[in-house]
Amino acid sequence: MIRQRRRSVFTALAGALALVLAACGSGGSDSGTQEQLSAQDVQAALEAGGTIKVWAWEPTLKEVVTGFQQKYPKVKVELVNAGTGDKQYTALQNAIAAGSGVPDVAQVEYYALPQFALAKSMTDLKAFEADKFEGTFTPGPWTSVHAGEGIYGLPMDSGPMALFYNKEVFDKHGIQVPATWDEYVAAARKLHAADPKAYITSDTGDAGFTTSMIWQAGGKPYQVDGTNVKIDFADEGSQRFTTMWQQLISEKLVSPVNGWSDQWYQGLADGSIATLVIGAWMPANLQSGVAAGAGKWRVAPMPQWEAGGKATSENGGSGLSIPTAGANKALAYAFVKYATTEEGVKTRVDGGAFPATTAELTSQEFLNAEFPYFGGQKANEVLSQAAQNVVGGWSYLPFQVYANSVFNDTAGKAYVSGTTLSDGLKAWQESSAKYGKDQGFTVN
Amino acid sequence: MAPPQPATVVPDGQESATSGAGTPGTARAKLPRRRRSWVGWRFVGPFLAVFALVFLAPIVYSIYLSFFRNRLVGGNSFVGLDNYQQVLADPQFWSGVGRVSLFLVVQVPVMLFLALLVALAVDSGRLYGRNFFRLAVFLPYAVPAVVATLMWGFMYGTRFGLVGNINEALGITLPDPLSPEWVLASIGNIVTWEFIGYNMLIFYSALQVIPRSLYESAEIDGASQLRVITSIKLPALRGALMIATIFSIIGSFQLFNEPSILQKLVPNAITTDFTPNLYAYSLSFSGQQYNSSATVAIVMGVITMIVAYVVQLRGMRKDG
Numbered sequence: 001m002i003r004q005r006r007r008s009v010f011t012a013l014a015g016a017l018a019l020v021l022a023a024c025g026s027g028g029s030d031s032g033t034q035e036q037l038s039a040q041d042v043q044a045a046l047e048a049g050g051t052i053k054v055w056a057w058e059p060t061l062k063e064v065v066t067g068f069q070q071k072y073p074k075v076k077v078e079l080v081n082a083g084t085g086d087k088q089y090t091a092l093q094n095a096i097a098a099g100s101g102v103p104d105v106a107q108v109e110y111y112a113l114p115q116f117a118l119a120k121s122m123t124d125l126k127a128f129e130a131d132k133f134e135g136t137f138t139p140g141p142w143t144s145v146h147a148g149e150g151i152y153g154l155p156m157d158s159g160p161m162a163l164f165y166n167k168e169v170f171d172k173h174g175i176q177v178p179a180t181w182d183e184y185v186a187a188a189r190k191l192h193a194a195d196p197k198a199y200i201t202s203d204t205g206d207a208g209f210t211t212s213m214i215w216q217a218g219g220k221p222y223q224v225d226g227t228n229v230k231i232d233f234a235d236e237g238s239q240r241f242t243t244m245w246q247q248l249i250s251e252k253l254v255s256p257v258n259g260w261s262d263q264w265y266q267g268l269a270d271g272s273i274a275t276l277v278i279g280a281w282m283p284a285n286l287q288s289g290v291a292a293g294a295g296k297w298r299v300a301p302m303p304q305w306e307a308g309g310k311a312t313s314e315n316g317g318s319g320l321s322i323p324t325a326g327a328n329k330a331l332a333y334a335f336v337k338y339a340t341t342e343e344g345v346k347t348r349v350d351g352g353a354f355p356a357t358t359a360e361l362t363s364q365e366f367l368n369a370e371f372p373y374f375g376g377q378k379a380n381e382v383l384s385q386a387a388q389n390v391v392g393g394w395s396y397l398p399f400q401v402y403a404n405s406v407f408n409d410t411a412g413k414a415y416v417s418g419t420t421l422s423d424g425l426k427a428w429q430e431s432s433a434k435y436g437k438d439q440g441f442t443v444n
Numbered sequence: 445m446a447p448p449q450p451a452t453v454v455p456d457g458q459e460s461a462t463s464g465a466g467t468p469g470t471a472r473a474k475l476p477r478r479r480r481s482w483v484g485w486r487f488v489g490p491f492l493a494v495f496a497l498v499f500l501a502p503i504v505y506s507i508y509l510s511f512f513r514n515r516l517v518g519g520n521s522f523v524g525l526d527n528y529q530q531v532l533a534d535p536q537f538w539s540g541v542g543r544v545s546l547f548l549v550v551q552v553p554v555m556l557f558l559a560l561l562v563a564l565a566v567d568s569g570r571l572y573g574r575n576f577f578r579l580a581v582f583l584p585y586a587v588p589a590v591v592a593t594l595m596w597g598f599m600y601g602t603r604f605g606l607v608g609n610i611n612e613a614l615g616i617t618l619p620d621p622l623s624p625e626w627v628l629a630s631i632g633n634i635v636t637w638e639f640i641g642y643n644m645l646i647f648y649s650a651l652q653v654i655p656r657s658l659y660e661s662a663e664i665d666g667a668s669q670l671r672v673i674t675s676i677k678l679p680a681l682r683g684a685l686m687i688a689t690i691f692s693i694i695g696s697f698q699l700f701n702e703p704s705i706l707q708k709l710v711p712n713a714i715t716t717d718f719t720p721n722l723y724a725y726s727l728s729f730s731g732q733q734y735n736s737s738a739t740v741a742i743v744m745g746v747i748t749m750i751v752a753y754v755v756q757l758r759g760m761r762k763d764g
Contacts, residue, residue: 405730412712440517
């Protein structure tokens with residue numbers, strides 16, 4: 001009898017489980033036919049009003065939302081910070097998999113966009129006539145929001161690389177601003193010899209930095225054609241970078257401090273980290289994070305592989321995309337356009353962001369802005385120039401988010417053991433290729 | 445519904461399964477046989493419902509997930525036991541298992557021995573300021589693991605941390621506790637620090653229930669303190685030791701918090717497959733490989749159960 005009762009309870013439990021499982025399983029993504037959207041539709045949606053949810057962490061968007069709501073009083077925008085970078089992508093991917101709670105607009109970095117595009121998680125904005133913005137944006141970011149034939153977002157900011165350096169430290173030790181990477185290595189040696197506590201820069205293995213450096217050196221380690229992927233870190237550009245950077249690692253000329261840590265900010269402030277080769281979005285971060293460095297820092301063009309060259313690459317930067325599962329795409333698109341091509345751009349530039357639009361990048365007001373933080377230097381002249389000279393033809397992996405997460409497992413070994421950076425990158429290549437194959441890509 | 449976190453769920457469920465298995469059945473058997481009565485079920489119903497929802501459902505869902513493979517290209521498909529085959533042949537998984545096994549074999553005996561020593565010292569009654577001592581040893585357990593790890597992480601720092609200060613003050617170069625070679629030992633140190641007090645309390649409470657009369661007769665027989673320990677206290681501690689060992693085995697195999705937090709400080713020393721739980725976590729959260737992640741969690745749960753069971757069997761044989 002007891003056994004029987006037990007069985008009935010288990011039947012009930014099994015029933016409950018079945019319900020739970022059914023609930024879990026029902027989140028299939030339905031990528032139906034692509035809907036079209038014209039300018040009139042967007043205008044109509046703005047007049048009708050409604051509420052949209054935006055997931056983004058970029059600080060200047062707050063002002064943009066305020067401006068947008070003033071212009072279109074019937075529309076309400078909920079700006080949610082669902083985490084920065086990876087954290088937000090995880091939340092977003094979970095929401096998309098579950099089929100509920102998906103925002104109408106999401107901020108996605110360029111390197112992560114192909115992954116979302118491939119899974120058809122983001123709307124192809126070509127159907128919304130987004131291709132007319134071709135000339136509006138600078139080439140780097142504009143290429144970055146493309147995946148295959150589609151346009152999966154509008155560029156919000158960009159990060160052409162430049163050399164940020166501490167002039168006070170350079171002057172003290174009589175170091176010239178390096179124009180080439182050879183000069184950079186020489187400067188690193190001279191600085192560290194003069195002051196053993198000072199380093200030219202810090203690096204503990206950063207996938208984004210490494211890929212951007214290879215990009216500038218003309219390397220194309222990732223070749224992506226639909227689901228055919230080729231990964232090759234033995235190409236000339238990659239080798240150029242590893243040969244140069246290996247000297248800095250082997251001779252312990254880079255500070256072993258993790259980027260964005262408290263020690264890193266301290267190092268930038270006290271001169272023990274003398275330069276940063278980083279994206280053009282850095283000034284706002286320096287101003288807020290390294291207040292003590294005000295007046296000491298300057299901006300110079302990125303060091304070159306060939307004397308007299310001008311090549312740069314993108315480092316970071318993100319766009320605004322519209323998830324396929326979003327509810328109100330017309331309003332979402334109106335907001336994305338406002339923030340990236342209309343009044344929102346000025347709001348963001350005033351807030352210290354680095355734009356991706358040609359008009360702002362070439363406007364006299366932008367170029368002539370003097371930065372008190374950089375000792376009155378017109379820093380945007382350098383940065384804007386960098387934006388024009390991004391090397392073309394680069395692409396990220398359609399699973400770059402994962403690849404970057406295992407960078408330190410593999411290439412990171414070069415920073416803590418006898419492994420060379422070149423071998424580290426080879427291991428990274430293998431690890432990325434394995435994941436790609438697991439995910440159904442053709443990798444070779 | 446958000447995917448469950450198999451990494452933490454499986455061992456939890458198994459823990460409660462071992463502790464809750466025998467009791468309801470025996471209690472019910474004592475009831476006089478009567479007409480079919482649902483009163484009892486009404487009492488356990490709420491528990492069973494919650495139990496099913498938060499313990500069984502995630503396990504069943506993980507098992508369900510482990511039979512599928514969801515790919516970026518090709519979508520979701522049923523793959524049978526393929527995932528298990530893959531995990532069992534995965535060197536990254538086994539390197540994690542090897543690491544936590546090494547941790548188990550070295551750290552657990554050290555920790556339990558120290559905890560035993562402290563418990564005996566507190567119990568001996570000869571300790572000055574016994575209550576303060578007991579509290580001081582227990583205090584680290586009250587510090588959240590995250591805070592403890594961050595604290596130790598800063599102390600381990602060779603540039604700005606305590607280790608760096610010692611190096612500078614004494615003009616020596618200590619091995620870097622956060623280098624790939626030493627980081628496992630450093631984590632062992634943190635875990636030992638955290639859990640000595642907890643295990644001490646288990647031992648201490650077992651010592652408290654020993655009848656005082658035994659000590660009196662030992663004294664009459666002229667037994668030395670050492671003899672009292674080996675003949676009375678240690679045998680009485682066997683059950684407690686068994687429990688502490690099993691908790692520690694589960695804890696070692698579940699190692700996650702400490703490496704996960706230290707990883708942010710030293711990403712090159714702690715890989716994403718450092719421990720099986722960390723591996724399951726990265727598979728799931730950076731790779732979106734929920735299926736492999738669920739499989740790793742289940743395989744690890746089974747391994748933990750087997751090891752805990754073998755240890756328990758051995759312990760019981762000694763008892764008998």
